[in-house]
Amino acid sequence: MNIVVCVKYVPDAQADRTFNASDNTTDRENVDGLLSELDEYAVEAALKIVEAGEGEVTVLTVGPDQAADAIKKALQMGAHKGVHVKDDAIHGSDAPATSLVLAEAIKKLTADSPADLVITGMASTDGTMGVVPAMLAERLGLPAVTYAAELTVDGGTATIRRDGDVSTQTIEATLPALVSVTDQINEPRYPSFKGIMAAKKKPVEQWSLADLxxxxxxxxxxxxxxxVDSFAARPPRAQGTIVTDEGDGGEKLAAFLAERKFI
Structure with missing residues (x-):
């Protein structure tokens, strides 16, 4: 089983995230970053499939120098090798352009050994658009089964369970296929000391746009x-209103909510 997992290096959600004033793009250099949490589930899903049989997991990312940290984390978890597409010209790419770069990288990566599965997270934790998996599948000519809360592979068929608000769907796709997974599919493993040390010896290739x-x-x-046309810093949190309950606290609370059209 040959599996490619697409991952993204994103600004830490706990950090003060902002945009570059020069072009209104996300500032990825002056803030701590990490492997997108939602992509950890994709890596774990791929590892479980390979560990249940045999095969190889390749992690693919597109981004600046720091994006190598996303590959590093995935290799520490157990992925076998990584590919980092890095080119200054990629800066500012939106979802269609990103899916184009990923598609050409996967084509190059699997030219000699076709991928059975391409796995992604359901969305990135910075853009949260969730459209790249479908765009990528279209460019690769693969069936897309998205938002998998459960994934099984049996022979040449991938089966997912997609949980909706009022129903659950079971969807099958013939391999090769692209699958995006949700944060309900598994519990990503923490890199072990052995995994951290082993990751240092795993191959990571770096490609430019010209290579693709x-x-x-x-x-x-x-x-x-x-x-992004414009952006503004979030205003400071305003001081709350203290209501003294003198037997009419409920009325005051209701008036407060009604004034702001919450009720």
Whole structure:
């Protein structure tokens, strides 16, 4: 089983995230970053499939120098090798451009050994769009089964369980296929000391746009379909209102909520 997992390096949600004033893109250099939490579930799902049989898990990311940390974490978890697509021209790419780079990287990566599965998280924790998996599947010509809360592979078939608000769906796809997974699918493992040490010897390739046969004009901020027009810092939290209950606390609370149209 040959599995490719797409992961993303994102700003830490606990840090003070902001945008670059020069072009309104997400500031990824002046804030701590990490492997997107939702992508850890994708890595874990791939590892479980391989450990149940045999095969190899390759982790693919697109991003600046720091994005190598996302690959490093996945290798420490147990992935076998990594590919980092890094090119200054990619800066500012939106979802369609990102899916293009990922698709060409996967084509190059699997030219000699086709992938049985491409696995992604349900969305990134910075953009939270959730559209890249479907776009990527379209570019690769693969069936897409998305938002998997459970994933099993039997022979040439991948089966997922997708949980909705009022129902559960069971969906099958013939391999090769692309699967996006939710945070309900598993509990990602913590890298062991053995895994951390082993990761240092695992191969990681770095590719540019030229290596993928892509022109810089196809990606980046200028080629993006969507852009951030403006941004503003979140205002400081206002001081709360203290209501003294003198037997009419309920009435005061109801009036407060009604005034703000909460009730």
């Amino acid at each position: 046969g892509l022109d810089a004009a196809q990606v980046g901020l200028d080629a993006s379909w969507t852009k």
